[in-house]
Amino acid sequence: MARVLVHPGQGESFSHTLEGEIVVVGRSSEADLQVDDKYLSRKHANLVFQDDGWWVEDLGSRNGTRLNGDYVEERTRLKPGDELRLCQSSIIFDPEEARAVEPSGSSDTAGQHTQFLSASELTQLGSPQLTASLDSVDALRGQAQRLHILNDIHRVLGQSMELDKVLDLILDSAFDTLHPEEALIFLQQTDGSYERVAQRSASKVDAEHLYSATLLREVAEKGMAALVTDTGEDKRFKPGESILSFGITSLVAAPLLDVEGSLGMIALTSTRGTDIFGHEDLELLVSLASIAAMRIRNVALAQKAAEEAAERGRLEEELSLARQIQVALLPSLLPVVEGYELYGGNIPSRGVSGDYYTVIERAEGEEFVLMVADVSGKGMAASLLTFSLEALAAGLIDNGQPTDEICSRVCRRLYKRTLPAKYATMFLAQLKPRNHTLHYTNAGHNPGLLVRNDGNVEQLSSDQAGGPPVGLIPEGTYSREKVRLEPGDLLVLYTDGITEASDPEDEEYGTDRLAKISKRRRQDDLELLAEAIQRDLDTFTRGVPYADDRTLLLLRRL
Numbered sequence: 001m002a003r004v005l006v007h008p009g010q011g012e013s014f015s016h017t018l019e020g021e022i023v024v025v026g027r028s029s030e031a032d033l034q035v036d037d038k039y040l041s042r043k044h045a046n047l048v049f050q051d052d053g054w055w056v057e058d059l060g061s062r063n064g065t066r067l068n069g070d071y072v073e074e075r076t077r078l079k080p081g082d083e084l085r086l087c088q089s090s091i092i093f094d095p096e097e098a099r100a101v102e103p104s105g106s107s108d109t110a111g112q113h114t115q116f117l118s119a120s121e122l123t124q125l126g127s128p129q130l131t132a133s134l135d136s137v138d139a140l141r142g143q144a145q146r147l148h149i150l151n152d153i154h155r156v157l158g159q160s161m162e163l164d165k166v167l168d169l170i171l172d173s174a175f176d177t178l179h180p181e182e183a184l185i186f187l188q189q190t191d192g193s194y195e196r197v198a199q200r201s202a203s204k205v206d207a208e209h210l211y212s213a214t215l216l217r218e219v220a221e222k223g224m225a226a227l228v229t230d231t232g233e234d235k236r237f238k239p240g241e242s243i244l245s246f247g248i249t250s251l252v253a254a255p256l257l258d259v260e261g262s263l264g265m266i267a268l269t270s271t272r273g274t275d276i277f278g279h280e281d282l283e284l285l286v287s288l289a290s291i292a293a294m295r296i297r298n299v300a301l302a303q304k305a306a307e308e309a310a311e312r313g314r315l316e317e318e319l320s321l322a323r324q325i326q327v328a329l330l331p332s333l334l335p336v337v338e339g340y341e342l343y344g345g346n347i348p349s350r351g352v353s354g355d356y357y358t359v360i361e362r363a364e365g366e367e368f369v370l371m372v373a374d375v376s377g378k379g380m381a382a383s384l385l386t387f388s389l390e391a392l393a394a395g396l397i398d399n400g401q402p403t404d405e406i407c408s409r410v411c412r413r414l415y416k417r418t419l420p421a422k423y424a425t426m427f428l429a430q431l432k433p434r435n436h437t438l439h440y441t442n443a444g445h446n447p448g449l450l451v452r453n454d455g456n457v458e459q460l461s462s463d464q465a466g467g468p469p470v471g472l473i474p475e476g477t478y479s480r481e482k483v484r485l486e487p488g489d490l491l492v493l494y495t496d497g498i499t500e501a502s503d504p505e506d507e508e509y510g511t512d513r514l515a516k517i518s519k520r521r522r523q524d525d526l527e528l529l530a531e532a533i534q535r536d537l538d539t540f541t542r543g544v545p546y547a548d549d550r551t552l553l554l555l556r557r558l
Helices: 119-125 128-133 137-157 163-178 213-221 279-329 379-398 403-417 510-520 526-541
Strands: 003-007 014-017 022-026 045-050 053-058 082-086 089-093 114-118 182-188 194-201 224-228 250-258 261-270 340-347 355-362 367-375 424-432 437-443 448-451 457-460 481-484 490-494 550-557
Touching: 119 250, 119 279, 163 182, 163 194, 163 261, 163 279, 182 213, 194 261, 213 224, 213 250, 213 261, 224 279, 250 279, 261 279, 279 379, 340 355, 340 526, 355 379, 355 550, 367 379, 367 490, 367 550, 379 403, 379 424, 403 424, 403 437, 424 490, 448 510, 457 481, 457 510, 490 510, 510 526, 526 550
Parallel strands: none
Antiparallel strands: 003 014, 003 089, 022 045, 045 053, 082 089, 114 224, 182 194, 182 261, 224 250, 250 261, 340 550, 355 367, 367 424, 424 437, 437 481, 448 457, 448 490, 490 550
């Protein structure tokens, strides 16, 4: 025959012998095991004898049944020493050792003096929607007073302030409403540990030294609210803990709990004697902790937002500086080529660009090298690679190397200096204005568009003259081709930020559209032509942000 030890939410503890196959537990007088607990359902749970053992099942109670801290979702077998938690009550199942408690109330178990209750349940139980269930005028009056206090606390904590000020106001509220001798607030740190961030003492006890691993484990980590009426009789508090060594006799603690979880714990203590705090104090502290947790979380989010804003500002400054450096690499003025017109422009998509263009005079004006490049990636990383590409190519151009040899050497050197995933496409053209010839090499780049004066459009692709992107493989083999420029002929060099710009239907602008508008506006001044291309792009994309940098280099024979 099994026996259980019952610690009700109200009244004295007692033992009960389980008889029959089903024992109904609840606050109703019709229950087989009646427990005095105002938060218990009338028929809360069943204890069922089955397969030579006792089992527990919840009867769909409003606040649930917990077995050793875990909610009972299905019928579960009990073993000696198991603890059932039903709201403010506990039932110890122990067929061998459960015994009745003498009327004197002698305390040899923790359950008589300590209750760990779900903070989330207590918050729900104290909500205004449940005031209708309070069965006395005094209870309603007490609930109204409690809501008035919480409203004042909520209003005060709702002000904009820093964390230290919030913590001070939380302690002020705790002292004003619950009158402890000491109060402490612990917050969880990023490494999972708990740090004492605020304390207050109204007596000789130095709250700064108070600490209890037991409370932190049960309250802060498990989200339980604790009411301890006599710490000296609770075996869960180790003799070495400062809770005992400083003469603490009563305490109440609640987790700083919000919808995202527990932030830590607030604990109030007293040395004035046992039974200093009661269930109403516990409920009030839980509500206070819930308001405090929300405010602490908001302060932390605001602080994080401010830090992120500062970091964004720092990054924006770095991007601005990088852009200034990059703009300095781009030609501020293009050289004057007799008999020709030139235009160049670059628009980055992320503050800094992974595109590069230049026109370099060499051989005392007998030759001009046009270069457009697009490195892999976007943003700062692409910009840094652009600097390296410019440095590698500049010396080779100045030394008079032909376009195919420049690409070959840049490919080899860039491959050695960068990761395999980093490479660049390039279009290099060598113009000899005296005889109007253009030698070009396309290193994996978008085809150049040669718009003839009569409207025909030729594509100068890597299939005709060129090779792979530079830096993609250790050794790239490149070729070059020659074309002659006639009066009125227009060369359009660009990067894929233009042709791969997309509209809301995810259709790309494409080379054909670029060729079409270049053909239609081929006789315009080059700056006006560039503006027309950009307007056509904007009309096509219809507000879709540009995902890549856009670079345009135009050359026309007059």
